[in-house]
Amino acid sequence: IPEYSLDRDCTTLSRHVLQQLQSFSPDAQDLSSIMNRIALAGKLIARRLSRAGLMTGALGLTGDTNVQGESVKKMDLYANDVFISVFKQSGLVCRLASEEMEKPYYIPENCPIGRYTLLYDPIDGSSNVDINLNVGSIFAIRQQQGEDSDGEAQDLLTDGSKQIAAGYILYGPATVLVYTIGKGVHSFFLDPSLGEFILAQENIQMPDHGSVYSANEGNFWQWEEQIRDYIRYVHRHEGYTGRYSGALVGDIHRILMQGGVFLYPGSVDNPDGKLRLLYETAPLAMIMEQAGGKASTGEQRIMDYIPSKLHQRTPAILGSRKDVDLVLSFINDKG
Ligand code: AHM
Ligand code: MG
Numbered sequence: 001i002p003e004y005s006l007d008r009d010c011t012t013l014s015r016h017v018l019q020q021l022q023s024f025s026p027d028a029q030d031l032s033s034i035m036n037r038i039a040l041a042g043k044l045i046a047r048r049l050s051r052a053g054l055m056t057g058a059l060g061l062t063g064d065t066n067v068q069g070e071s072v073k074k075m076d077l078y079a080n081d082v083f084i085s086v087f088k089q090s091g092l093v094c095r096l097a098s099e100e101m102e103k104p105y106y107i108p109e110n111c112p113i114g115r116y117t118l119l120y121d122p123i124d125g126s127s128n129v130d131i132n133l134n135v136g137s138i139f140a141i142r143q144q145q146g147e148d149s150d151g152e153a154q155d156l157l158t159d160g161s162k163q164i165a166a167g168y169i170l171y172g173p174a175t176v177l178v179y180t181i182g183k184g185v186h187s188f189f190l191d192p193s194l195g196e197f198i199l200a201q202e203n204i205q206m207p208d209h210g211s212v213y214s215a216n217e218g219n220f221w222q223w224e225e226q227i228r229d230y231i232r233y234v235h236r237h238e239g240y241t242g243r244y245s246g247a248l249v250g251d252i253h254r255i256l257m258q259g260g261v262f263l264y265p266g267s268v269d270n271p272d273g274k275l276r277l278l279y280e281t282a283p284l285a286m287i288m289e290q291a292g293g294k295a296s297t298g299e300q301r302i303m304d305y306i307p308s309k310l311h312q313r314t315p316a317i318l319g320s321r322k323d324v325d326l327v328l329s330f331i332n333d334k335g
Contacts, residue, residue: 011198011199012196012197012198012199013035013036013039013177013179013188013196013197013199014032014033014035014036014039016186016188016199017032018032020181020183021181030092030116031141031165031181033090034090034092034093034116034118034165035165037086037087037090037092038083038086038118038167038169038177039177039197040086041079041082041083041086042137042169042175042177042190042197043175043190043195044082044086045078045079045082045122045123045137045169045171046169046175046190048075048078048079049075049129049135049171052075053132057074058074058075058078059073059074059075059129059130060073060074060130061073061074062074062076062077066100067100067101067102067311068099068311070126072100073123073126073129073130075123075126075135076100076122076123077100079122079123079137080098080100080101080122082122083096083098083118083120083137084096084105084107087107087110087118088107088109088110089109089110090110091110091113091114092110092113092114092116093107093110093117093118094106094107094110094114094115094116094117094144095107095111095117095118095144095148095153096117096118096119096120097117097118097119097120097153097156097278097279097310098120098121098122098279099121099122099276099279099280099311102311103151103152103153103310104117104151104153104156106151115144116141116142116143116144117141117142117143117144117153117156118139118140118141119139119140119141119142119156119278119279119283120137120138120139120140120279121136121137121138121139121276121279121280122137123135123136123137124136124137124138124168124247124249124280125245125246125247125248125249125250127246127247128245128246128247133245133246133247134170134171134172134245134247134249134250135171135247135249135250136168136169136170136171136247136248136249136250136253137168137169137171137249138167138168138279138280138283138284139165139166139167139168139169139283140163140165140166140278140282140283140286141163141164141165141166142156142162142163142164143162143164145158145162153310156278156310157306157307157308157309157310158306159303159304159305159306160282160285160286160302160303160304160305161303163282163283163286164181165179165180165181166179166180166282166283166286166287167179167180167287168249168252168253168283168284168287169249170249170250170253172250172253174189174190175189175190176188176189176190176200176253177190177197178204178253178256178287180286180287180290182286182290183290184202184203184204184290184291185203185204185256185287185290185291186199186201186202186203186204187199187200187201187204188200204256204257205291205292206255206256206257206259206288206291206292206293206319206320207258207259207320208259208292208320208321208322209259209320209321209322209323210255210258210259210260210261210319210320210323211239211240211259211260212240212241212242212254212255212259212260212261213231213234213241213242213261213263213323214242214243214244214251214254214255214260214261214262214263215231215242215244215262215263215264215265216244216246216264217231217242217244219265219267222267222268222269223265223266223267223268224265224266224268224331226330226331226333227263227265227327227330227331229330229333230326230327230330230331233326233330243260248262248264248275248284252284252287252288252318255293255318255319255320256288256291259319259320260319260320260323261317261318261323261324261326261327262316262317262318262319263316263317263318263327264315264316265298265315265316265317266298266315270313271315272312272313272314272315273313273314273315274313275313275314275316276312276313276314277302277305277307277313277314278310278311278312280316281295281302281316281318282302282303282305284316284318285302285303285316285318288318288319289303292321293318293319293320293321293324294317294318294319294320294321294324294325295316295318295319295324296316296317296318296324296327296328297314297315297316297317298315298317298327298328298331299331302314302316302318
């Protein structure tokens with residue numbers, strides 16, 4: 001019995017993107033080649049992560065603090081630079097905006113023709129890196145709207161519907177890439193022997209409800225009473241189980257496959273929570289919605305949220321339709 005069929009074996013990521021667009025138009029070629037470069041970044045990061053513990057100086061802190069006020073890890077910096085280098089000379093991506101860079105990074109030689117911007121979180125869940133637990137990368141592709149003459153990339157301050165593509169790479173026991181271009185959600189496993197991402201599942205639909213709730217309960221007393229009430233509810237009812245890994249991509253992947261809800265609400269000190277819109281919650285919101293799930297700030301669809309700055313944070317409730325609705329019912333019950 002063959003291990004898996006040759007057809008599936010041959011559905012690589014770039015071929016899949018082209019099939020999705022059903023054309024060999026320049027736009028389809030562009031998107032396929034951008035996805036291919038993201039995949040290359042994923043492979044380079046996966047390789048580094050798998051060897052980092054054996055290398056000298058690959059793990060730990062750089063000693064710097066990023067624009068978010070967080071200590072930068074060497075892997076954050078490596079992964080940030082990997083995305084920049086794979087897009088140099090691509091001719092496609094003119095700007096990259098990341099969690100680790102205060103301002104967008106321009107690749108001037110691409111800018112005359114490259115109208116695409118890559119938004120990304122190079123290493124999501126950095127606290128897991130040094131202890132060899134799962135981490136991820138999150139990405140979204142947007143098209144530049146109008147001229148960006150002042151180099152401030154103001155056109156990125158728009159809602160999530162402007163994302164042409166979004167997804168994430170999960171560096172777990174295997175490396176998995178999940179993406180959408182607005183035509184369903186698809187997952188690919190990295191076959192290390194081929195060096196290719198091979199199609200695993202097409203048109204993933206998440207369950208309407210799942211048993212998992214995923215939140216950092218260490219913040220319990222920082223949350224609004226309504227969120228505390230929701231948590232009390234799941235504690236007191238059968239059929240819920242808590243899972244929180246400290247890496248959003250891993251927690252969301254579990255929820256995508258098995259259902260449930262992830263929440264990072266605002267707190268008394270940080271009403272917008274921790275997670276950033278443009279390269280964390282908006283791409284994941286697009287994935288959730290495309291898979292039949294929901295994504296809310298608690299007040300509105302994450303996809304509708306218009307940021308006022310590049311590193312805008314939003315509270316986030318992401319997951320199965322019924323589970324997100326249950327959280328929202330507590331939030332709306334102001335009494
Ligand atoms: P990072 O991108 O700097 O690693 O931050 C994002 C991470 C998410 O992956 C995770 O869900 C969250 O921050 C964990 O934060 P906390 O330790 O406050 O629970
Ligand atoms: Mg992050």
